[in-house]
Amino acid sequence: MQLEVRGLKSGYGKVQILHGIDLTVPPKEITAVLGPNGAGKSTLMKTIAGHLPVMAGEIHYRGNSLVGHSALSICKAGVGVVPQDRNVFPALTVRDNLRAASLAFEGAEERVAEVLRRFPILAERSDQAASTLSGGERQTLAIAMALVAGPDILILDEPTAGLAPIFVDRIVSWVRELAEEGMGVVWVVEQNPEKVLAVSGTAYVIDAGRNSETVDAKSLLAPGRLEEVLLQVNA
Structure with a gap:
């Protein structure tokens, strides 16, 4: 079963960060989420995991809504998170x-x-x-x-930040194995994007709390595309 996020709005207190995000996480695949700093990537992951309240929108998994559930109940439902x-x-x-x-x-x-x-x-x-x-x-x-x-869904919020190259390669390999075994993985990408995108299926580009692009992850490996997405520089 895939995780479905539709029209998700969330934030901190009265400060809204997400303005209607859509996201689909299928099994047996790594789904990459990337965008410039401050785009709302971590806020999205925290909201899915139940660490932040949903202001509007839906999160469905296995036919059930996860909105309003505690972080523990979401974990027990099969959604794991690595902050x-x-x-x-x-x-x-x-x-x-x-x-x-x-x-x-x-x-x-x-x-x-x-x-x-x-x-x-x-x-x-x-x-x-x-x-x-x-x-x-x-x-x-x-x-x-x-x-x-x-878990059947694993959320990773930039797990390779600041790591030595040997551990980056190991974590990418381990996560790819998990996906091959049937797990759906959401990977927030900030560092080492080339290595993550090379093993990902779909990439969601988020900017200012909104969906900007939904593309084949490997298409972002084309010359100039990552700079365009991450630095908002027109290619």
Whole structure:
């Protein structure tokens, strides 16, 4: 089942940031969301995940509206999210971070064991505090924490920001594998756009809280197109 967002309006308090966004996230595909700074990309992800209230519009998944539901109920419905920052508990060990993320679900220990099998680097560091991990390891842990809930839709808010190239490649590869296994992925792209777009299906370009373009992601790899989209420079 795909996630459908229609006419979504949202923001912070009385300040409206999104002005009627449309978005479709099919299974087995990475859907890229990009645009200039301040376009409303993170606001869109937070609203879908239930971290911000919906002012107007609809969010549907599996035939049910997610509007007005708590972040936990949306997670239990099958929509996982990896925020850009403050996405792990620094003082807890890797294993305890995963346990904390799985507390609301049955079979917590089995869920933790499964993601540790998927990410051997975390298994090797399972007794280390999250604060001692490298940036790439910490972001891997954040993704693993989202996966313990067993989502069918995974929202990633720029998961490669500031990471070393080796971890960028690993995360792109891991996320591509998740999509190939059937998961629908929404990837907010700010850094490393070429690598993300190369493995994505559809790209939604957002500007000033509105849909600007909906295109085949790989078409944005044409010379000058990314600069046009991200910097708003006419090609």
